[in-house]
Amino acid sequence: MKHPFQIIKASSNGEFLVTSVKNTVYVSSLKDGRLIGTWCDELDSSYTILKQHESKLKKLEEAERENEEGDASKKTKTNDSKAVKVPKIPVPGPGAPQIYNYIRTLELSKEGDILVLTTDSDKSVVIFKIDLSAENCLIQMKRQPLPKRPCAVSLSLDKKYVTVADKFGDVYNISIDEQTASQEKDLRPILGHVSMLVDIAICEHGGKSFILSADRDEHIRVSNYPKSYVIKGWLYGHSSFISNLHISSFDSNLLISGGGDDYLCLWNWYDEKLLNKVQLRNLVEPYLTDFHLPPERFLSEDSVKEISISKILTYRHPTSDSNLLFVLCENVKAILVFKIEKDYTVNHVQTLALSTSLVDLTLIESDSVLIGSKDTDSQTEIIEFYSIKDSGNLEVLDNELSKSISSSNKIEVNSREEFYPLYYINTLRKRSEH
Amino acid sequence: MASVDKRDLNVPTAEASNESKKKQYREKRKDFRDGQKNVSFEENAIELPRKRFYRQRAHSNPFSDHDLAYPSRPDSMDWSQLYPQFYDQEKKAMTSHVEIADIGCGYGGLLISLAKEFSDKLILGMEIRVQVTQYVQDRIDVLRRQEEDNYQNIAVLRGNAMKFLPNFFHKGQLSKMFFCFPDPHFKQRKHKARIITSTLLSEYAYVLRVGGVIYTITDVEDLHNWMAQHLEEHPLFQRLDKEWEEQDKCVCIMTNSTEEGKKVSRNNGRKWIACFERLPNPDDCD
Secondary structure, three states: OEOOOOEEEEOOOOOEEEEEEOOEEEEEEOOOOOEEEEEEOOOOOOHHHHHHHHHHHHHHHHHHHHHHHHOOOOHHHHHHHHOOOOOOOOOOOOOOOOOOOOOOEEEEOOOOOEEEEEOOOOOEEEEEEEOOOOOOOEEEEEEEEOOOOEEEEEEOOOOOEEEEEEOOOEEEEEEOOOOOOOOHHHOOOOEEOOOOEEEEEEEEEOOEEEEEEEEOOOOEEEEEEOOOOOEEEEEOOOOOOEEEEEEOOOOOOEEEEEEOOOEEEEEEOOOOEEEEEEEOHHHHHHHOOHHHOOOHHHOOOOOOOOOOEEEEEEEEOOOOOOEEEEEEEOOOOEEEEEEEOOOOOEEEEEEEEOOOOEEEEEEEHHHOEEEEEEOOOOOOOOEEEEEEOOOOOEEEEOOOHHHHHHHOOOOEOOOHHHOOOOOOHHHHOOOOOO | OOOOOHHHHOOOOOOOOOHHHHHHHHHHHHHHHHHOOOOOOOOOOOOOOOHHHOOOOOOOOOOOOOOOOOOOOHHHOOHHHOOHHHEEOOOOEEOOOEEEEEEOOOOOHHHHHHHHHOOOOEEEEEEOOHHHHHHHHHHHHHHHHHOOOOOOOEEEEEOOHHHHHHHHOOOOOEEEEEEEOOOOOOOHHHHHHOOOOHHHHHHHHHHEEEEEEEEEEEOOHHHHHHHHHHHHHOOOEEEOOHHHHHHOHHHHHHHHHOHHHHHHHHOOOOOEEEEEEEOOOOOOOO
């Protein structure tokens, strides 16, 4: 069976679909389903360990050399230096957690000419130019390793910088035009939280840019950009971790955020005003399973099933002019559809029940179509198309492309047990005891 | 809640190092703390808490998910619990707001010295260690009992200022922030755990008003250089010169009144001071 696509992202002009499985990226044409680009992260997960080992050896060597030069007179010392233990390459013991090596984030520029992704192996941001006329449309421009694992990326509005947030709470600006990667020690964060960052977004108001950063605590920070040391304010409204920041496609002041809470927040991020909270619990409840219970050691009689939001998308339907909101919750076999009214009230339109959970969801703006990546055993069809009707309702679309795009995924596994973690957002939940 | 007798608090001292004794003592103090609101006492019936029952290792991991209580936003913070005398019962509002914060207040020496110096301003100590916070709270409770009119303007909170400062304070609410003898975190890979970092300074700049002052003092020269360097590099802060330091009464109090400061003096250690003023935001920023 095929490993499900972990991330899918359609270009807004509907020309191609970028997908990722483990450490591989595929670009498929949405015109004929042909594979037009591919890239694989050649470094393996032992890269960091080997690098650390190398630097240890180097330090030892230097120390030895100094010893030889400095203490030539003291013979006893030189004898000792031979006894210096050469550090071993650490090998994970039995029961050690499995090391995964996959692409954590994919980001496409609006025009579909730049692709940014982050890798696990060397904790890098990799920037590609997309040239559809080339044989392999992914042309690697730059690979910038970071000190900590990156977990969210955003492109600056002028497309000169990639902004990347890491697990340590720091955000870096990486120049796209500057071809050579900076030394890790020369990187300076442009802002930082004392918490794991989960998403960032760069947005605009009145000709000025701002950066929104959300963390594993409940904070959404609004900072000026690029002068991000001037914090404009905070958006207070969540009581659990945040996993998604989404600037709506039809109103650049409208931010929709969600994560571990039972609700989504609608904000005017510039005025720092909470416009509405969209309750999801009642809608999602019928689809929750034992998977959504807390891990065993935190389980108690009154534990409730937990909702984690994995995707937020918005779309203005061109014919009906209605503003639609699509929400995907982690490992829930349904897509929720809402309509956002002019006064920011939100009405539920549809809960499209599905046969499988979706790992990811993406929108082809030009075609009024959604694509979902299915968590399925199917060998032939691992993505599904949904057409967005005038009313906002979704309908499963029979599309020949789904077979050809699925077939470009060459990563085969024997059973579901070999899947990489598809649902990990809920692990961000805080379960502190002291 | 039953009344607490003074004698009950005098736990035998000989084996006081015993952890359970310490705990017992603290629990008695807690009973006293909780009972205080309902039970009346004779004046000065209670003595100051003893530090040795509250000792806790000097380090705390600021990145860990402590089970902390903090308001969801500054407006939802109930300050009347901490400063009851500054609460207007009729208007249902505080008559004053916290303006001075001592981040990592330790055993509260600075708070207590500042209390009389700035009797009209609310001063808050923040401390991440539970027992140390309890100590300061017990100390303030007793001081308030001893001198009815004083020490009403100081209070302490257990919290992680590195994570949740903006949950407590509005933009530009503070006029002074103190960082006295912070944990030096010597190891390079622990530098992000330091209380002064370039990224955290942006948060401090957010809660400080223009013209407000950050005070730092330490007995570790490396840490002093680090703090001064990061503050100097931050576009929203400007160093205040020696002359300013000499005339400022807070610098004097900070140097001489904190527990850590006294300890350094006893050991004839050196203290390094650096103070910085909050500059206005650039014109093109919101």
